[in-house]
Amino acid sequence: MGHSLIRPIIIMGVMYAVLKFVLPNIPGSAALPSSLILLYLLLTLSGIIIFETVSAESKDAFWGPMQKFLTGDNIGGLRPFRYGILIFFPLLVGWQTYNATAPSGQPPAESRVIHPAPPGEYTGLANPVPRTPENIMQGKGFYAAFCSPCHGANFDGKGPAARGYNPPPANFADPTTIAMLQESYLFWRIKKGGVGLPIEGMPWKSAMPRWELELPDEWIWKIIMGEYDGAHQSPRTWE
Amino acid sequence: MNPVKLSARWSAYVKGVLIATLIVGGAADGSAQESVAVRASLVSGALPVDDPNAAAWNSAAPAVFPMSPQVHWPDRIQEVTVQDLTVRALHDGTQVAFLLEYDDPTQDPDDAAAIEFMVGDKKAHFAHGQPMLLVDGGPVNIWFWKHKDNKGVDMWAKGFGTLRPHSHQDVTAKGEYANGKWRIVFSRSLVTEHPDEDMQVTPGQFINIAFAVWDGRKDATGQLIEKGSQKAVSSWWYFRAEPPPDYSGYLYAGVAAVLALGFQFVLIRKLKEGQSA
Numbered sequence: 001m002g003h004s005l006i007r008p009i010i011i012m013g014v015m016y017a018v019l020k021f022v023l024p025n026i027p028g029s030a031a032l033p034s035s036l037i038l039l040y041l042l043l044t045l046s047g048i049i050i051f052e053t054v055s056a057e058s059k060d061a062f063w064g065p066m067q068k069f070l071t072g073d074n075i076g077g078l079r080p081f082r083y084g085i086l087i088f089f090p091l092l093v094g095w096q097t098y099n100a101t102a103p104s105g106q107p108p109a110e111s112r113v114i115h116p117a118p119p120g121e122y123t124g125l126a127n128p129v130p131r132t133p134e135n136i137m138q139g140k141g142f143y144a145a146f147c148s149p150c151h152g153a154n155f156d157g158k159g160p161a162a163r164g165y166n167p168p169p170a171n172f173a174d175p176t177t178i179a180m181l182q183e184s185y186l187f188w189r190i191k192k193g194g195v196g197l198p199i200e201g202m203p204w205k206s207a208m209p210r211w212e213l214e215l216p217d218e219w220i221w222k223i224i225m226g227e228y229d230g231a232h233q234s235p236r237t238w239e
Numbered sequence: 240m241n242p243v244k245l246s247a248r249w250s251a252y253v254k255g256v257l258i259a260t261l262i263v264g265g266a267a268d269g270s271a272q273e274s275v276a277v278r279a280s281l282v283s284g285a286l287p288v289d290d291p292n293a294a295a296w297n298s299a300a301p302a303v304f305p306m307s308p309q310v311h312w313p314d315r316i317q318e319v320t321v322q323d324l325t326v327r328a329l330h331d332g333t334q335v336a337f338l339l340e341y342d343d344p345t346q347d348p349d350d351a352a353a354i355e356f357m358v359g360d361k362k363a364h365f366a367h368g369q370p371m372l373l374v375d376g377g378p379v380n381i382w383f384w385k386h387k388d389n390k391g392v393d394m395w396a397k398g399f400g401t402l403r404p405h406s407h408q409d410v411t412a413k414g415e416y417a418n419g420k421w422r423i424v425f426s427r428s429l430v431t432e433h434p435d436e437d438m439q440v441t442p443g444q445f446i447n448i449a450f451a452v453w454d455g456r457k458d459a460t461g462q463l464i465e466k467g468s469q470k471a472v473s474s475w476w477y478f479r480a481e482p483p484p485d486y487s488g489y490l491y492a493g494v495a496a497v498l499a500l501g502f503q504f505v506l507i508r509k510l511k512e513g514q515s516a
Binding site for chain 2: 070108
């Protein structure tokens with residue numbers, strides 16, 4: 001196989017290795033979906049083809065070896081490899097077709113929105129309860145009585161009643177939960193509970209009680225205060 | 240070598256490679272999120288509808304679901320006996336049977352268990368299909384068994400306070416207690432004449448399923464500890480009656496492989512014609 005093909009093969013290999021194994025290990029990153037890796041590889045391949053075919057000479061140098069390989073014209077020791085490719089490609093297409101058409105047998109994919117948008121009347125509300133040590137302490141007391149069975153005495157979502165519920169109760173110590181939300185959002189979620197979620201929140205699965213039927217608003221605001229203080233988090237603000 | 244001809248040929252080749260690559264990528268991206276489900280295997284013999292200890296149950300794959308104290312609505316409970324429920328299911332194309340198994344240290348007359356299903360296409364809240372504020376929900380079908388009656392009760396609900404037995408009773412149930420463990424069999428025909436009230440099973444389709452268990456133990460004053468809404472509950476999971484084997488995927492795969500082989504043949508032939516030209 002000619003020299004012109006070695007460079008593109010190395011580039012594609014390095015690109016795949018970087019996307020698959022290097023990027024996920026960069027702090028703050030995550031494993032890339034296979035569809036995104038494929039997209040990047042296609043873009044890389046497109047770039048290589050454009051680069052290698054800008055002139056007639058480079059085009060011949062690029063395509064010529066591949067044409068020789070496929071036709072089997074003077075490829076010497078690569079002949080068994082060529083037969084392998086010619087057998088492997090139809091089998092690969094057949095296998096992928098089977099995977100794409102065979103009944104999956106898997107339950108429907110569920111894509112629940114964890115923090116759906118609140119109704120307009122629950123945006124931008126300020127906590128009307130003064131932030132005093134007494135009120136925070138009272139809020140923690142209400143939290144212990146009403147919330148901790150699921151959300152946990154340590155505010156970590158691991159209360160004794162949590163294990164059977166799917167979705168699991170929120171972990172308030174996790175910086176991606178209440179730390180990303182305003183107090184008015186929590187007020188909405190606590191008041192309306194699971195049944196108050198919009199459809200993208202899959203309300204039929206949530207065990208969160210509709211506390212507006214049992215607790216006065218003042219208690220709910222105090223609970224919010226106690227949650228933030230107990231979980232060592234601060235509400236999101238706009239400044 | 241003619242650059243124009245070569246370019247056209249390689250354009251076709253690259254298209255082929257891209258199509259194959261897209262097929263590979265598309266299939267890799269098409270996998271569904273895995274969820275916990277109980278699957279009823281299709282059996283050819285009689286279903287063990289009245290025998291929780293039948294050998295046939297050994298052929299059914301067990302699914303284990305965690306249970307929680309019911310804390311969603313009053314009256315709540317903070318602690319329950321049953322922590323996990325093992326569920327198996329079988330069907331024969333006309334009937335479906337479920338086997339519920341769980342540990343219970345004591346055998347009590349008020350020990351009870353229930354299976355809940357969504358009915359129809361509308362989603363129903365797992366708590367008796369109670370109304371949702373922003374979503375138009377549907378009803379639930381509940382199959383209930385209690386030790387002292389040792390029979391199935393077929394029920395319907397759409398919200399708290401609406402639970403009622405059907406005028407038609409299609410569900411059978413039988414429980415047996417041994418070695419600190421309850422085994423309860425529920426059964427019913429796959430379909431009924433009341434699709435608005437009953438869960439209907441179509442093999443191959445997933446249905447939402449949930450469970451509840453009451454330990455009939457009593458406290459020091461003789462009062463039941465787990466009763467009514469004070470029970471162990473599960474979230475919604477999935478149930479599917481497995482369809483008969485479908486071999487069409489092999490046919491499609493064979494056709495695709497033959498087409499790919501033909502594509503290779505034509506491509507190489509054209510390339511060789513180009514070389515000799």
